[in-house]
Amino acid sequence: MAKEMIKGNVAVAEAAVRAGLVSYFGYPITPQTELLEYLSARMPELGRAFVQAESELGAINMVYGAACTGLRTMSSSSSPGVSLMCEGISYIYGTEVPAVLVDVMRGGPGLGNISPSQADYTQVVHGGGHGEYHLIVLAPASVQEAIDLTGEAFYLAEKYRTVVVILMDGFLGQMMEPAVLPPFKPVNMESPDYAVAPKEGREKRFLTSINIDAPTQERLNIRQMSKWEEITRNEVRYQGYYLDDAEYVVVGFGTCGRIALTAVREAREKGIKIGLLRPVSLSPYPTEVLDKLAEQAKGFLVVEMNNGQMLDDVVSIVARRAPVHFYGRMGGMVPYPDEISQAIDEMVNSDAGPELDGRAKWLELMRETIGQGA
């Protein structure tokens, strides 16, 4: 199969189609809109369901309904839209039906802007909606990886009857690069056993997220936590670069991880023994590998397009065995490799101990170099 130039948003849409997507429900929002636009033509062309919903609330609840039939369904949105969807995500998780959501993050808070950002790591990885739930969150760093993870997302959503989020940013959504699309999978229209899809001779089924009896709800919570435990055992995904002899480790995901790789390669050329850990599954997090790295590394540098949201997770896993430095850009700003190279140099030359407050040091730098205001 030949590579073709394809835009991230469109690539994910077509990958979903080829993964056997039965229905799509969405609402226009930049920088995700091409995904919806593409499917508005593509899905009807194939005789599959497409609805431009009245809102993200509408879209996610249409997905909820479709997910209750157990057939492949998805939505896509960007940060403010995902905030609206958090209600539905909690319900879908509570009902344990499979759904895929693509979040093409942009700068915030509030209306923010439409530039690339990773500011919703905490929202998507650590909650967002109410109640206790854990989503599977996959973060691609290239159009090809976004394509591959789309197929994977449907597989995981069905395997665990859960919500899988493909967490991208405006950069990946908007960027065109060469990639290979997968072959078409047959569309499965046979609903699984738990789903509502009535037919003669079959007992009634119902799907709900309500458990008015607290002891029953608690047992359900325990079972869902056990399922999550199984997911954390089986579904961790990450990419490691130059980690074998690494004395220093950069940790970054998605677009930021990709930019960091350039800086890490430059540092290697300068003779610095440094590697990159790029978590692909942000949830479950690659805790074990990071834990092992904390045994050998002299220092960590977390790079993100946010205020240090994954940083908190890294700090907790490293557990003061080494200093954890931080470099981030916010507000829809994307760091250049040079900025990360500089942060690497500062880490290597730093005499900070494991008690270092990486965020405080970074914020001081931001105030000095960029300034505050507006």
Add this chain to the structure above:
Amino acid sequence: MTDTDVKVVYQRPIGLTDVTTHYCPGCTHGVAHRLIAEVLEEMGELRNTIGVAPVGCAVFAYNYFDFDFVEAAHGRAPAMATGIKRTLPDRLVFTYQGDGDLASMGMGETVAAAARGEQITIFFINNTNYGMTGGQMAPTTLPGQKTSSSPLGRDVETQGYPIRTAEMLATLDGASYVVRRSLHDARSIRNAKRAIRTAFEIQKAGLGFSMVEFLSICPTNWGLNAPKSREWLKDHMLPYYPVGDFKVSEEAERVMKEVR
């Protein structure tokens, strides 16, 4: 023992499960449930139907209807029904919603579904208050009506006016069949059943969005017994919420005649 021949003249429809409901004594939810179950049985659609329950008094409706059901988030039932219907277009899909769920929290989803001409049916229970949470003011609460959150009576100057949902939805081109019926006496109940049948037939024929609004009583929160509640409905609700057919598309008209 007797040798007299016995004939069953009234029994639980097979579309309802053999359980005691949590509804208050005298409440018309039971009547509405029964009518829907009877119609689906008569149409032979019990094993081809998916219901969507609301948040409100009917949150456990799926325990009472003996066919496939899902339970929506508050107000989102029309969106959830859309997702199901678009995925399984050959099934009958309906929502069952109260006035807080439909006309307050979920008015956006309701209007959008009607405007799209979504091939679903909405059954809308209007009892002028939030039943499940204990009788607060609803979008349907009448001017001057006392509720637990309008203790001095609904003051339209500060709390606004009731919404006539059926009349409003009837303005939308996507709506095919939008009617209001009442559940306060036997004659009205028979008319309500015909409307349910018509709505389902319209959906089955793929003729677009249908909604039946039911004027209902809430004896517990109204502080009246069932007979007095029915009187109150007749005296206060019927003048504000007239029973009638607010939108019957040309195609729906044909179906409606067949149901008569």
